[in-house]
Amino acid sequence: MTRTEDVLIAMRDGVRLAATLYLPDDRGGLGAGHVPSLLEALPYRKDDLTAHYRAEYRRFVDEFGYAVCRVDIRGTGSSEGIATGEYTADELQDLVEVIGWLAEQPWSNGNVGMFGTSWSGFNSLQVAMLRPPALKAICSIFASDDRYADDVHYFGGALKQLDLADWPTYMDAINVLPPAPRVAGEGWRERWERRVATYEPWLFGWLDHQTYDDFWKHGSLREDYGAIEAATMLVTGWSDGYTNIAFRGMAGLTCPKRLLAGPWSHADVETSRPGPNIDLVTEMARWWDRWLRGIDNGVDRDPPIVVFVRRPTPPAADLAAYRGEWRFEADWPLDRGRELVLALDVARAGRPGPGPDALDVRGDVGWTAWLSCAGPPPWGQPLDQRPDEGFSLVYDWAVPKDGKEELEILGHPVVRARVASSAPVAYLSAKLCDLHPDGTSQLVTRGLLNLAHRESRETPSALEPGRTYDVAFELEATSWVFEPGHGIRLDLAGTDWPNCWPPPTPVTLTIERDGCSIVLPVVEGASPIAAPPTLPAPRRPQTWNTDDVTWSVEHDVARAQTRAVVAYTTRSDADEVVPSIVERNGGIVGVASDDPGRAWVEANSSYVLAWPETTVSTEVRSRIESDANAYRVRLEIDASENGEVRWSRRFDRRFPRNLQ
16 A cells, blocks of 8 residues: 655755655565655646646556655745746756655665656656666656747747647746645745745746747757666657657667657546557556666567557547557668658649649638647647638648558658748748548648748748748658548648747748648558557546537637637545645637737636635736737736735736747
């Protein structure tokens, strides 16, 4: 049986991090000095908002005999200090010290692993780059090696928009919640007041750094894959926004490595929509057994890449599972991979006549593809792409060999385009789709390039209006089989809304078909079919409660606006240590369809925590709007106790658009 201990771990500057230890019962026969430790570190409040993760930690302890340490990072949850940003140098050094502390505990065998999803997947990679001696293995789930291009900030050099209605707003609301009184003891209100008084919204740093500079290079594994020596297991999902690390990581990492790439979105892989689902705890335990216990279980001799190969499936916002199968690959790049070049000048184009093809860019094209980092609704799956294709350039090809054979791709498709713009700043969006026999257009993968970043994302340069440029950019990593009777479709547009903020001014794009193509990473030969990874125990599947979720797209003809409206509410009851919780998040994302520079986000996030001692709450309200020259951010924070506002903060900042 698992026993738990709450501890405070002192850092080099005296700040104490709050941690919960999940330990095997002493009667388990493991004895002192025989238990490896697993570390997960998050800002999402271990003692309340994410206390429901406990079942997973107990599985590691009860079923596999590991110790688990859950840490609130500096300035969050019940830990001391101030939260100043994402993956700060202080955060990473703190975790190096926590690893050293774990290795020295009397029950420890001296070996530590790090793991986690999203934030804790990111910092697992980043701490491993620092090479603390006791860190022998990590499992990074749904994380990124490129903090600028593959996170919630920028996509292809364009500012994310729909994400701004969610993550940064609720992160602000979480960061100004107080420490748990049960853990912090007397003085928790004074610590709460300091948090609110000193807090700076993290969004401001993102908008201060609109290009790929040292702010983003810090913590980006893409800068130096060789920095990691710990055995590294990557878990990625084709429906997640953090999938590009999959093949870059397998090509660049020089440590022992494994990739498990499934169909999942940004959610628990045991219940994620879309599935099929697996039991990831068992897969991770096998990895830990090899690298933290030295058990020769063969995981280091198995083919290092396990992928779920997706097949066409009728698209749906709450798609339950893709058709497809699991299989192995021996290495990356694939020995049996090749490039298939599909030229635009031989495609069946949606617009008759010879090129060039001109497109007047609308600000609201892209809503059928929705958010690039999907998760539970309202962050669901792509729909049929045809409504957007009416305002895009569309190119079709038959599956090669007259459709008599399947065509499988695995990797990053690449778009090569000859493009001219009528404005100094313009974007080119590309969506690779599967054209079903009934006409349904299903999104396979997508990409976008801010054309000002065509030569460098560190030092972008304006376009010369009317001049033709040769550009190339990757689409997101993917796996897909184009089946007989299906077609291959490429959609080109000037926006990917509401996923990304639209360009600053009205613009016309001109595509020269001659010299333009999409390059597909084709897999040749018979595929080695694999048994599926461990299947999960029967659990209630993820469901969509429409009473608590709003997801709508509104086309306001009179005002020439398009708006995306999102909202969701979650509630949890109190137990012996966790308060009752009510969380509400939502927002409106809008754009003027006739003037893409006029766009906005209104967002609201609130948390109510009812402890035995008192009830606390925080609320954050923000509005972000743009014109052709700048973003303006207005943000309000209120922190309340028992329904009475105790502290408030107000911010109003303007950020010039840097070729955005």
